Amino acid sequence: MTEQLMVKQxxxxxxxxxxIRSAAEVFDRDGISxxxxxxxxSRAGVSNGALHFHFASKAALVDVVEEEALTRLLAVTNGALSLGTSRVQLLVDVTHALAEKLRGDVVLRVGFALSGETSRPRRxxxxxxxxxxxxxxLKQAESAGELRRGAGVQDVVTAVVAATVGFEVLGVRDPAWLSASTVARLWRLLLPTLVPAAHLAGIEAGGPRRP
Structure with a gap:
């Protein structure tokens, strides 16, 4: 491969x-429609011809933004589990990481919003x-004996997903819903119903400690 070709690529x-980023910013500002x-x-600083060279239509661009958002979500959820870290602590930490990413990553934020677009096929x-x-x-936490007896996995899934997706939606207009303090308040409420009392002190509701 020639150096000139590499530069062009x-x-x-x-x-x-x-x-992709400019599209996400415009979708975030104006909505898909x-x-x-x-x-x-214009936001990307390129011509319409250059845009069409990469993406045949707005629908194709929406699909690619969603694909990139999924890649970013997987990067948040697929992090390595540190030695000695419980699955419950992992769940707490990842909800904090997701909220932080949603605050600052417009591509991820738009990807989540696309899940609520009923006018397009679910992809x-x-x-x-x-x-x-x-x-x-949570199923892994239950198998590892980390959950309190009687804590229903599906009940906890419902609470965590409803709360975090609610934070995502509300955070579009008010970023305070995606703040670390908001996520920590959620976990301070849930953890006593989820984790045996003897293990509660070992779970940090505020997520991973910053260096």
Missing amino acids: ERAARTRDTL GASLTAIS MDLRERWRRWVEET
């Missing part, structure tokens, strides 16, 4: 990434992916 990749390709190309459905991850993590 790198430039094309950068343009594509810029278009109100967003125009002209607004997206990735980030909210459903999140529900599945929460459920699987």
